[in-house]
Amino acid sequence: MSPENEKLLDLRQVSQTYGQGERRFTAVEKVNLALAAGEFVALLGPSGCGKSTLLRIIAGLQFPTEGQVLYRGQPLQGVNPHAAIVFQTFALFPWLTVLENVEVALKARGISAALRGPRAVDLLDRVGLDGFESAYPRELSGGMRQKVGFARAMAVEPELLCLDEPFSALDVLSAEALRGELLELWTSGSIPTQAILMVTHNIEEAVFMADRIVVMDKGPGRVVSQVKVEIPHPRNRKSAAFLATIDRVYATLAGQTEAESVELGTAPGEPGRTRALPAVDINDLAGLLERLDELPNDRADIYRLTQDLQVDSSHLLSLIEAAELLGFATVAQGDISLTSLGETFAEASILGRKAIFAARLRRVPLFKWLLSLLKAAHQQQLDYGVVQMALELEFPRDEAERQLETATQWGRYAEVLTYDDSDEMFYLESVAGPGA
CATH class of the missing domain: 1.10.10.10 (Winged helix-like DNA-binding domain superfamily/Winged helix DNA-binding domain)
Structure with a gap:
């Protein structure tokens, strides 16, 4: 195997669950993923499919419930010393200058003070921040702050650079400029990184930057397909090859409409996967x-x-x-x-x-379940917290809250239920609440 194709990372049947008993939730299920030197791979999928969870597992920031994580053929023990992460939030120390923010990563790796300064200055120069060494994060634009994050991550010369939606917090123009600059550093070999793994939900971004796109779905998070992007850099967004690849990824993510019984899923407490709204x-x-x-x-x-x-x-x-x-x-x-x-x-x-x-809403199992609870409840009213606790048996707490917020909005629009925020109670539309 040539150095360019040497396998760096190997995930084998990796699963991650949270909670216990009835509140047990599977975030990632039986994921197999390999990453070789020379690859830029994008993890693409909807929110809640476990992309960021996988990134933290790969970086050694958390341990999977099941499965193996191998790096260069060896089981990963603790934090991955060969990986660095750039997060979507800038994660800079506001009391440190730009130069000090980069040096802190070198200090953590035991690099001597004599070497930290020159290396940090060199990296800031490579990402176009020379002249800003003494500036504080508050003095920088969002794009410039994220450049500091890139420089700090690259300061430790990671073999694997992990990017967790690094452009999502930026405005459109800043994000576009930073994507181009990162690709220039990567394709020119100006950074020591041997492979890049990027989490994104932006399809065009994935096709523009990555060599391979790993498509994930949720409920639970799993890999459903992999798409190779065989278009040379720099990529033209208007080219036939680019548009065809975009279409292919969209088709993979959108899937194909199934029979109504499959599309609707099941209600909470019933066998099968509860279909989220x-x-x-x-x-x-x-x-x-x-x-x-x-x-x-x-x-x-x-x-x-x-x-x-x-x-x-x-x-x-x-x-x-x-x-x-x-x-x-x-x-x-x-x-x-x-x-x-x-x-x-x-x-x-x-x-x-x-x-x-x-x-149509009355046919959706999750909504049928909610209406049946209301009909059976005393005075056909239910406390918001009680319904949320019931939903937490099906979904993580944050998702259960989102599901209830969506159900409330849809139910109000359809005029089949009401919600009184003053007493945090649901009522059937036919039963007047205190504020009606």
């Missing part, structure tokens, strides 16, 4: 359906929709998931099409849309 606003969903209704054959290429609607790819995929769940649209081979019901919704009046939405 996509956390989307009804107005955004209506906007998507209206746009599809304007197109020939009520059909669109999903990638072109992101450009047409000017929305983030992750948000669009959540909207599409909601449209599928409610029976308003179907997905196949990277395209989305309105169903007759979706077309009717898009063209209906305000009250007509509410009626259609309410009828």
